[in-house]
Amino acid sequence: MYNITEGVIILELKSVQKGSELTLYLRGEIDHHSARKMRETADALIHQKKPSLLKMNFSGVSFMDSSGIGLIMGRYRTMLLYGGKLRVVSIPEQIRKMMELSGLGTLNILERSRQDETTE
Amino acid sequence: MKPLNEMTLCFESRSCNEGFARTAAAAFTAQLDPTVGELNEIRTVVSEAVTNCVVHAYRNTIGSIRLNIRIMPGNTVVIRVKDSGCGIEDVKKAMEPLFTTAPDEERAGLGFAVMQSFSDGVKVRSVVGKGTTVTITKKLSLRCSDV
Numbered sequence: 001m002y003n004i005t006e007g008v009i010i011l012e013l014k015s016v017q018k019g020s021e022l023t024l025y026l027r028g029e030i031d032h033h034s035a036r037k038m039r040e041t042a043d044a045l046i047h048q049k050k051p052s053l054l055k056m057n058f059s060g061v062s063f064m065d066s067s068g069i070g071l072i073m074g075r076y077r078t079m080l081l082y083g084g085k086l087r088v089v090s091i092p093e094q095i096r097k098m099m100e101l102s103g104l105g106t107l108n109i110l111e112r113s114r115q116d117e118t119t120e
Numbered sequence: 121m122k123p124l125n126e127m128t129l130c131f132e133s134r135s136c137n138e139g140f141a142r143t144a145a146a147a148f149t150a151q152l153d154p155t156v157g158e159l160n161e162i163r164t165v166v167s168e169a170v171t172n173c174v175v176h177a178y179r180n181t182i183g184s185i186r187l188n189i190r191i192m193p194g195n196t197v198v199i200r201v202k203d204s205g206c207g208i209e210d211v212k213k214a215m216e217p218l219f220t221t222a223p224d225e226e227r228a229g230l231g232f233a234v235m236q237s238f239s240d241g242v243k244v245r246s247v248v249g250k251g252t253t254v255t256i257t258k259k260l261s262l263r264c265s266d267v
Contacts, residue, residue, distance in 0.1 A: 029139060031135075031138045031139060031142075031167050031171065032135055032138060032171040032174065032175060033135035033136055033138050033139065035226070039226065063142075063160070063163060063164075063167075065164050065167040065168055065171065065234065066168060066228050066230040066231055066234050067171065067226075067227075067228075069228040069230055070225075070226035070227055070228040071226065073226065073228060074226045094156070094157065094160045098164070098234065101230075101233070101234065101237055102228060102230055
């Protein structure tokens with residue numbers, strides 16, 4: 001478990017390893033200020049565990065600006081270098097809007113919304 | 121047109137103030153009874169504009185950022201973020217989606233695109249060597265009729 005506390009914003013990244021699957025639970029607000037620490041922690045974990053599948057879980061993220069897009073794109077590239085895959089899961093609705101606007105949807109890494117699943 | 125209410129904040133271009141600025145903006149505009157989505161959009165556009173000042177306008181230095189919010193008749197909010205930093209040489213180019221001068225820092229180049237899609241209008245005035253003013257207009261849904 002990794003805890004990074006900065007000012008009033010609490011960020012937390014913890015890893016759960018299921019075989020070669022690594023899940024990063026992101027917590028708090030993602031902006032330019034917090035993204036750097038998250039990036040460093042995420043990359044250190046990826047280099048250490050070398051998972052074949054990296055899941056970024058956004059359930060604990062209360063706010064994200066476009067810095068979060070850079071955070072996801074950067075990890076997408078890192079995983080490609082390792083020959084692994086990235087999935088972005090448990091995306092709050094407000095944050096999904098930002099992700100779809102950025103064109104991340106075309107990479108096929110976003111977990112579909114519950115709404116999409118129930119209409120099928 | 122005279123604003124119904126107005127506030128101005130001045131703060132240093134430290135990245136820890138990005139959260140402060142968007143939270144203050146959300147707290148001030150809460151008086152218009154915005155929806156959760158609208159409040160999130162206000163937080164986001166302020167975060168993007170202030171981050172631009174921190175990352176680009178005052179690159180490798182600390183300067184002053186002025187956040188001004190005016191509440192106008194018709195449930196409209198006008199947000200102005202002003203810096204006295206380096207200025208933007210080519211505003212049109214800077215506003216193109218995916219254009220960034222800081223790819224090493226994983227900047228996605230989406231700041232202005234996000235501001236545009238989360239608001240009803242973005243105006244940028246910039247003078248190289250003098251600074252930049254970004255003005256964002258956002259009309260909120262009318263849930264209470266007395267404003």
